[in-house]
Amino acid sequence: HILPAPGGPAAGYAGFAWSPDSQRLYLTTNQGGEFSELAVWERKTGTLTVLSHHIPWDIENFQLSPDGQRILAVANANGRDELHLFDTRTGKELPVPALGGGSIAGGHWHERLPDQVAYALNSPQSPGDVYTLDLATGKRERWTVAAAPEGVQPGQFVSPELVQIKSFDGLAISAWLYLPDATKFPGKRPVLVSFHGGPEGQSTVRFMGRTNFYLNELGIAVLQPNVRGSRGYGKTFLDLDNGFKRKDSVKDAGAFLQWVGSHARLDAGRIAISGGSYGGYMSLATAVDYSPLIRGAIDVVGISHFVTFLNHTESYRRDLRRVEYGDERDPAMRAFHEEIAPLNHADAIKVPLLVVQGKNDPRVPFTEAEQIVAAVRKNGVPVWYLLADNEGHGFRRKANADFEFYTTVRFLQTTLLR
Numbered sequence: 240h241i242l243p244a245p246g247g248p249a250a251g252y253a254g255f256a257w258s259p260d261s262q263r264l265y266l267t268t269n270q271g272g273e274f275s276e277l278a279v280w281e282r283k284t285g286t287l288t289v290l291s292h293h294i295p296w297d298i299e300n301f302q303l304s305p306d307g308q309r310i311l312a313v314a315n316a317n318g319r320d321e322l323h324l325f326d327t328r329t330g331k332e333l334p335v336p337a338l339g340g341g342s343i344a345g346g347h348w349h350e351r352l353p354d355q356v357a358y359a360l361n362s363p364q365s366p367g368d369v370y371t372l373d374l375a376t377g378k379r380e381r382w383t384v385a386a387a388p389e390g391v392q393p394g395q396f397v398s399p400e401l402v403q404i405k406s407f408d409g410l411a412i413s414a415w416l417y418l419p420d421a422t423k424f425p426g427k428r429p430v431l432v433s434f435h436g437g438p439e440g441q442s443t444v445r446f447m448g449r450t451n452f453y454l455n456e457l458g459i460a461v462l463q464p465n466v467r468g469s470r471g472y473g474k475t476f477l478d479l480d481n482g483f484k485r486k487d488s489v490k491d492a493g494a495f496l497q498w499v500g501s502h503a504r505l506d507a508g509r510i511a512i513s514g515g516s517y518g519g520y521m522s523l524a525t526a527v528d529y530s531p532l533i534r535g536a537i538d539v540v541g542i543s544h545f546v547t548f549l550n551h552t553e554s555y556r557r558d559l560r561r562v563e564y565g566d567e568r569d570p571a572m573r574a575f576h577e578e579i580a581p582l583n584h585a586d587a588i589k590v591p592l593l594v595v596q597g598k599n600d601p602r603v604p605f606t607e608a609e610q611i612v613a614a615v616r617k618n619g620v621p622v623w624y625l626l627a628d629n630e631g632h633g634f635r636r637k638a639n640a641d642f643e644f645y646t647t648v649r650f651l652q653t654t655l656l657r
Contacts, residue, residue: 241280242287243270251275254300258327259307265327267298273473277301277312277325290330294323297471302346304353309333311346311356315471317401317413318443322346322358324374336377338370340398340444345369357382363398363417366446396451399444402462406494408487410479414464414495415442417454418504424458427506429534429655430499432462434492434514434521438480438563441471449644457648459655460505466491466521481563482572486579492525496532509655513537513647515633516603523581523588523611530589535654537647539595540603540632543611544580546573551604585614591621593650595643597630623650 241264242252250270257264264280270287271278277291277298291298294314301312310325320343324335341362349355354375361367369382387393399415406412419428431453435442442463453459465472466488468480480488492512500507510533514522519541526536542548546567549557567573577583592615596608605626616622625646627639634640 241285242266242268244285244287256301256303258303259305263307263327265301265303265310267301269474273475275299277310279327279330288330290325291323291332293332296321298323300344300346302348302356303327304348305350306353311348313343313346315441315443318415318441318465318471319401320444335374336372336379338372338379341365342443342445361445363396363444363447364394366393366448393446396447397454399463402495402498404494404498406467407490410467410491412464412466412491412494414462415444416502417447417450417461417463419454419458419460421504423455428458428460428504429509430460430462430505430511431651431655432464432492432495432499432510432512434464434466434512434518434525435469436514436516436518437470438468438488438517438521439470439477440517441465441469443471452644452648453651457651457656459651462495462499464492464495466495483575485564485575486524489521489524489528492521493529493532496525496529507532509534511535511537511651511654513539514541515539516541519603520581524579526590526592527581527584527587530587533590535591535593535650536588537593537595537650538608538611540597540600541594541607542603543607544582545576546580547582547610548603548607551606553601556602582611582614585611586618588615588618588620591623591650591654593623593625593647595625595634595646596627597632597634598626598628599631602632 250268252266252268254267262282267275268278269275271289275297276289278287278289280287296314296316299313299315301310303310312323314321319340322335322338324333326333341360345358347357354373357371359367359369365385371380399417402414402416442465468488499505512522512525519538522536522538545564549567594608594612596605598605612622612624634643
């Protein structure tokens with residue numbers, strides 16, 4: 240037993256790699272602060288030294304060179320990966336060329352050429368391609384080009400801009416904003432605000448897939464917020480939506496809705512919101528609290544009431560989810576769940592709603608969708624409802640996924656483009 244040290248703080252440790260002489264163990268840990276940091280454990284002394292404390296982001300992965308003299312590490316900087324290089328003899332960071340915005344995977348060293356590394360980059364322009372980088376010269380070479388249908392040119396897809404604002408309590412929160420081409424779509428554009436799931440997920444810079452249709456064909460801007468509770472911003476930020484603090488993340492969503500009007504290219508009068516799984520709850524809860532600011536809401540396999548969700552989700556997930564959402568068996572927490580449930584405030588949803596659900600979903604039971612659909616329809620609000628008998632937590636079969644996409648396009652055309 241070497242980590243944590245006896246009496247030391249509880250922490251996470253990952254990504255272990257021994258030096259060639261087996262005297263040093265390289266790893267990542269959040270023992271010393273908010274983020275997962277690159278560190279080295281000395282076998283002779285039993286000491287742990289952090290190498291990346293100056294990088295205020297999580298180190299997602301790293302690769303030790305075959306000779307043990309350098310480490311290639313990937314940091315998640317606000318949802319966009321960055322490459323870092325360390326000298327293991329000095330512990331200092333070395334210069335390395337920027338690789339462009341996206342998600343970096345791999346980082347494998349060549350076995351015979353000491354300055355050559357290979358990696359994969361998922362970016363707004365590619366779902367994933369293989370590159371090599373010469374660390375001595377900075378030369379980058381692309382080895383693969385992902386296939387694309389005829390007429391589709393992924394290289395022309397837009398990259399996002401980082402949005403940073405202050406929320407209701409002064410907390411700094413951020414989002415990624417994708418804007419349609421200004422020449423093709425001049426003037427203020429309608430906006431789709433898309434919440435990630437998790438809730439400990441993160442909206443990152445990566446390939447957008449079919450979402451590019453909204454940008455390139457419909458002229459709809461896409462805003463992807465990272466509200467409190469998202470990963471990638473430190474341990475404290477990650478826990479800011481737990482239990483009784485759940486609605487603070489919804490207030491973050493409201494802050495982004497109010498921010499839209501300050502952007503020169505965005506139309507605050509034409510906003511729709513969407514989300515899947517926990518993001519579906521975010522969409523429903525935001526529709527409850529901020530209906531006057533939006534034109535429509537999309538809920539994909541979302542939670543409409545935490546008590547009914549916890550009572551009917553598969554038993555193997557229940558205790559884990561109670562840590563995040565709160566234990567509904569506690570009377571105070573149950574009362575809070577009743578207070579914040581979108582289902583109990585369905586009359587506040589005044590805009591058209593699209594609900595998508597798989598009948599066989601083991602995570603968020605289909606009853607979560609059924610009850611919110613019935614409650615909102617009861618108030619005379621238009622509800623579009625897709626229920627697939629042969630799907631689970633999200634549509635995966637191509638015919639179903641296609642139908643969901645076409646339906647979503649039509650819903651956005653109806654709510655934002657008319």
